[in-house]
Every structure is written in structure tokens, then in C-alpha cells.
Amino acid sequence: MHHFPPRLLQGYRNFATTQFQNERQRYRQLAAEGQKPEILMIACCDSRAAPELIFDSTPGEMFVVRNVANQVPPFHPDGEYHATSSALEYAVQSLKVKHIVVLGHGRCGGIRAALDMESKPLSSDDFIGRWMGLLRPAVEAVTTNALMTRHERQTALERISLRYSLNNLRTFPWIARREAAGKLQLHAAWFDISFGELWLLDKDSGEFNLFSPEESL
Template identity: 45%
Template sequence: MNFAKPLPNYLVKRYHGWKATTYSENQVWYRRLATEGQRPRAMVISCCDSRVHVTSIFGADQGEFFIHRNIANLVPPYAPDGDHHGTSAAIEYAVTALKVAHLIVLGHSQCGGVQGCIDMCKGQAPQLEAKESFVGRWMDILKPKFDLVADVEDSTDQARQLERQAVVASLENLMTFPFVSSAVEAGSLSLHGLWTDIGEGGLQCYDPKEGKFSEV
């Protein structure tokens, strides 16, 4: 194997800085996590976007969140077809093995994946329509929600609305998983839909009764 390269020097320096400070000052906690295992109270499904810093938003420490990230924080419908399902596997493990009490879907502003879905729906992204596009086929999960925002004339407002609809779609699809729906019905698991504004630092929560997002 000759294609793997050494870690970039700036990351090596950052690691040594972390080891000498954060780790050194919390060795007992880290060793406890290692020996006793993880017991996160919540799972967070967020976007891969590097600007979405899940642990910073909630001031979380190691061991608090079981985090899964993918393009546009989407959850596919339950489909036990034998294919590879990274998101579904993470959900299964969080709910059935870790028994998290909360499952949070966190969307965000300026989401590139959502914009890609809009471009596809408007016929402006032929590269994403190609069957070999992993991103395009993943965004097919969200395409049905575009009808809800198709008539929004302002492009920025349209994108912000579809970003929130991506959260709603994921919440709806979560309930197609038998082990999720049964845990919700039993009261041992609660679902939460959030959307964060990167530039303003805002956080909104979805209210299913009102059918809208409101500031936290």
C-alpha cells in the first residue's frame, strides 16, 4: 500500500497540543470512557458540513452524543434489502444497543446538499441526475419535499424552507423503522427536529402540532 501518506504537519502539531493539554488534564475521564464504554443520552444526525459543529453548539463533552453525519442530514426510509446502509446501521445501534433517550436531526443554513436537490429538481444539475452519482441518488430522498417549496420565488427563502423540510423528511422516515417507532410509542425515545443558522448562531425546533419551526 503506497497511496497512504503521513499526516499533515499542522494536524500532528494540533494532536500533540491536545494530548498535552485537554487529554492530560482529563486522563481519568478518558480512561473511564474507555473502560466503562459509552452511554450517550442522545444521538444526533447532522450534515457533513464542516461548519456545523454539533458538540460546540450544545457544549457537549466526549461520551455525551452518538453522532452520525451525512449529506444534508437525511434519513432514508426503512429498507432491509441487504444493501449497505450506513445511516440505518447507526440508527439501529443507537436505539437498540445504546438505547439513547433522544434522537435529534439537525439541519442547517446554506446546505450544499439541499441546494443540489433544488438544482436537480429544476433540471440544472445533470451531473447529479446520473445514476452513478452517489450524492444525486442520496438527494433523491429529499426530492418529494421539493413540491412544497417549488412555488417560492425567492431562491434564498426556497433553500431555507427546503433545508427545514429535509429535517421533517428525516423525522418521518425515522418512524418507518420498527425499532424506532416502537421505542417512541413506548415513551423510551423522543425525536427532535432542529435547524441552525450558521451565520447568526440561531437554533429552531420543529413543532409537529404547528407544522413549523420556532426559535429555541
């Protein structure tokens, strides 16, 4: 007798009898020809902000990387393990994606943990604390602003972290080269879980602007 979560088995049953049946040819084509996504999506692990649902993507359309607080570390080859960096390497060097999108979201637990300077690590290893340490300079700047509310600090750091990730992406030499050659574009977006809003970072102004579903594409 298996002990696999029943909810997942029911979900698979729904997938197998509906979506897979409707897109059987698409899956067979992907299996035979391999994946050729044009978009690399770097998103958070948060179960409320699944990029495939937010952007209504189809199989093979996006190469998705998810980590705590959708962060991109700077280029730092060494003897350690680098899950996000290895995914970047594969997507850019092998798949030749044309777009990298860093997707942040509201009410991010990782960002909240970074802002809570008095919180205790979940374990003595403190993997989360070290990972969120990538944002330490921004955290210090935001937390010392006495005029901001807790919610304002949270939203501010969620968006600032996206700018940090874009800057860190450009420290990877093969990303910088492809962007300079016009073969790769970098983007950032912030999703508001409460209202379903999508805010896009304007490359010229540096501002986050609300995208309306009614806007022409």
C-alpha cells in the same frame, strides 16, 4: 517521513496537552466502562456545522452520525449497504439512547444541489443525486413556487427535510415501538451558520421557533 496533514498534527498536539490532560479520568472511565450516550445526533457532513461544537458536548455524551444533508432514509432492509440505518440500529437497540436529534443547517450544499435541477452530477455514479432523491417530492413542490426567492427555497427545503427525516425515523419498527412506549423522543433543530442561531421544531405546532440562550431550561 510522514505526510499526515500538519494542521491535524498540531490539532492533536493541542488536544493531547490540554483537553485530554484535563479530562484524562473521563477518557479512562469511558475506555473501561464503554459509552452510554443518551443522545443520538444525526447531522450533516458540512465542516461548518459540527454538532460537538454547537452543543459544547463532552466525550461520551453524544453518538453522532453525519451524512450529506443530515438525512434519514426510510426503513428498507435489503442487500445494500446502509450506514445511517446501521448507526440507528446500534444507537437505539444497543445503546438505548433516549433522544434522537436531527440537526439541519443553513447554506447546506446537499440541499442546494437538490434544488439545482440543471446541475450535472459530480460523477457518472451520482451518489449525491440518488441520496438527495429522498427529497424529490418536496423539491418539486418548492421549486415550482415562483413567489419564493432562491434563498427562501433553500431555507424552506432545509427545514422540510428535517420533517421528512422525522417521518422516516418512525418507519423503523423498533424506533416506533420505543417512542410509543415513552422510552425515546425524536427532535429536529436547524442551525443558522451566519448568525449562530438555533431553531427548534415544536412538536405541537410544527413550527420552528428560535431558541434564545437566555431562555430558562
